[in-house]
Amino acid sequence: MNDGKIIIDKIIAEAEEVAKASLAKGQKEADAVLKAAQEKVNKELDVFDRNAQAEAEKAAAKEISGAQMQAKKAILETKQEILAETIAEAEKRLLSLDDAAYAKVIGGMLKKLDRSLGTEILVSKKDAARLADVVKENEFTLSAQTADISGGFIVKNGDIEYNYSFESIITVEKEEIQQIAAKILF
CATH class of the missing domain: 1.20.5 (Single alpha-helices involved in coiled-coils or other helix-helix interfaces)
Known part of the structure; x- marks a missing residue:
């Protein structure tokens, strides 16, 4: 075992x-x-x-x-x-602007205006009296009609109107005005 x-x-x-x-x-x-x-x-x-x-x-x-x-x-x-x-x-x-300064601004604009656009100038009711002389001095005719604008003028040639109101100029030139202002401000 x-x-x-x-x-x-x-x-x-x-x-x-x-x-x-x-x-x-x-x-x-x-x-x-x-x-x-x-x-x-x-x-x-x-x-x-x-x-x-x-x-x-x-x-x-x-x-x-x-x-x-x-x-x-x-x-x-x-x-x-x-x-x-x-x-x-x-x-x-x-x-x-006072009347004299405002008339000077409008006079400057009228001097640069192409007369082929027309010679009849429409202004606002409030501007009719204070711009009558400057319109005449620049050899344009002040229309008996008034325009519904706050400032500036409208050149009328028959049925055609060229709008040089401040509102219109600012609207058309807004982009350029903003660029110029932006350069100055910023």
């Missing part, structure tokens, strides 16, 4: 060796799988972090860009308001 016990002990020892080797191999494979999984997780986390950082930077840039756009828009609106007020103030000052 001794031999039987020796054989059994040897078989048990060999089984234990095989079991230890299998366990070591299994542990080694499990460690390799865990290591690969951890590396994969780390890579994915790294990619996620980079993507999150990139998205955060895009969002911040978009927010900054939007704020800059709003600021530029506000500045532009303010400048446009200032220009509109400046033009309105210029028209107001033209209309409030």
